[in-house]
Amino acid sequence: MTVVELPWAAASPRPPDEDLVLDVRDLRMRYGAVDVLRGVDLTARRGEVVALLGPNGAGKTTTIEILEGFRLPSAGTVRVLGTDPARGDERWRARLGVVLQSWRDHGKWRVRELLAHLGDFYAPYATDRIPRPWPVDELLETVGLSAHAGSRVARLSGGQRRRLDVAVGIVGRPELLFLDEPTVGFDPAARREFHELVHRLADLDETTIVLTTHDLAEAEKLADRILILAGGRIIAEGSPDQLARRVAGDAEVRWARDGERYVHATADATAFLRDLLREHGDRIRELEVRRASLEDAYLALVHEEETGIRTGRAERVWQQEANR
Numbered sequence: 001m002t003v004v005e006l007p008w009a010a011a012s013p014r015p016p017d018e019d020l021v022l023d024v025r026d027l028r029m030r031y032g033a034v035d036v037l038r039g040v041d042l043t044a045r046r047g048e049v050v051a052l053l054g055p056n057g058a059g060k061t062t063t064i065e066i067l068e069g070f071r072l073p074s075a076g077t078v079r080v081l082g083t084d085p086a087r088g089d090e091r092w093r094a095r096l097g098v099v100l101q102s103w104r105d106h107g108k109w110r111v112r113e114l115l116a117h118l119g120d121f122y123a124p125y126a127t128d129r130i131p132r133p134w135p136v137d138e139l140l141e142t143v144g145l146s147a148h149a150g151s152r153v154a155r156l157s158g159g160q161r162r163r164l165d166v167a168v169g170i171v172g173r174p175e176l177l178f179l180d181e182p183t184v185g186f187d188p189a190a191r192r193e194f195h196e197l198v199h200r201l202a203d204l205d206e207t208t209i210v211l212t213t214h215d216l217a218e219a220e221k222l223a224d225r226i227l228i229l230a231g232g233r234i235i236a237e238g239s240p241d242q243l244a245r246r247v248a249g250d251a252e253v254r255w256a257r258d259g260e261r262y263v264h265a266t267a268d269a270t271a272f273l274r275d276l277l278r279e280h281g282d283r284i285r286e287l288e289v290r291r292a293s294l295e296d297a298y299l300a301l302v303h304e305e306e307t308g309i310r311t312g313r314a315e316r317v318w319q320q321e322a323n324r
């Protein structure tokens with residue numbers, strides 16, 4: 001049998017990766033003479049929750065506005081649901097959800113009317129897989145606003161308005177949802193319900209979620225992957241645990257014995273504790289194992305980026321390693 005090689009087949013582009021919801025390469029943004037984004041790369045897959053962290057003014061909102069198509073970048077390649085946001089049409093836009101700050105302009109609307117009205121926009125974009133819009137009563141129940149369905153928007157409390165913001169963001173059952181500081185103003189119960197909603201959207205509906213927050217505990221609870229934006233670039237990326245380990249691979253074990261205090265850094269705390277207890281058993285007191293938290297990691301990484309100086313816990317750990 002003769003095998004005929006088809007050169008053009010080998011050269012043809014790979015089929016588009018349907019699961020790659022966000023694909024950003026070398027994104028740059030300059031305001032006047034100031035470079036705010038200096039080569040940002042980021043990706044997100046279907047059903048993934050990605051948290052974008054960074055200090056005030058780092059460019060998080062700018063990045064998200066570019067992904068939403070509200071702002072044109074200075075340079076770079078941006079693909080959102082396979083499309084360049086600058087060329088996104090209504091059909092593309094209907095697949096995105098955005099939770100912005102409160103809907104203050106719609107104070108006279110009643111909650112149910114507003115959601116039904118906004119939901120109508122999405123009806124033509126329903127697919128076999130994704131019925132659109134989300135039925136209003138079910139949506140109200142999901143965001144915990146059923147009791148306020150007939151209230152005017154202006155009469156809602158701050159936390160209730162934020163729930164409405166979330167409902168507005170998801171009424172079209174988005175495939176990609178942007179959440180900008182979503183739980184500001186939520187009480188602890190509302191915050192927990194919201195976190196459950198995010199998990200539900202990601203796990204059951206395979207919604208990809210990109211959120212910005214300054215609440216590291218929230219990022220840790222919600223995100224599969226955290227990206228830290230500082231100095232115009234993504235300076236670190238990984239699961240909360242991976243980031244903490246990146247700053248301090250070692251755990252710190254502290255204990256007291258015979259009135260003396262001890263500290264030891266170890267990569268394998270379990271093995272170390274086993275040996276310690278076998279050797280000194282009952283004489284060990286006040287045993288404590290501490291790993292770097294996401295907050296430790298975040299502060300150390302951002303500080304290092306801003307100053308070029310290693311600091312805080314990270315510096316201590318590095319010193320311990322150097323002294324070994």
Ligand SMILES: Nc1ncnc2c1ncn2[C@@H]1O[C@H](COP(=O)(O)OP(=O)(O)OP(=O)(O)O)[C@@H](O)[C@H]1O
Binds near residue numbers: 036058060061063
């Ligand atoms: N339209 C604009 N024109 C000029 N500069 C801008 C504009 N929008 C934002 N900036 C500047 O770009 C930088 C990044 O702003 P951006 O709002 O994206 O940051 P952020 O990370 O979202 O900050 P925060 O955490 O405070 O919300 C800031 O220094 C800001 O002043």
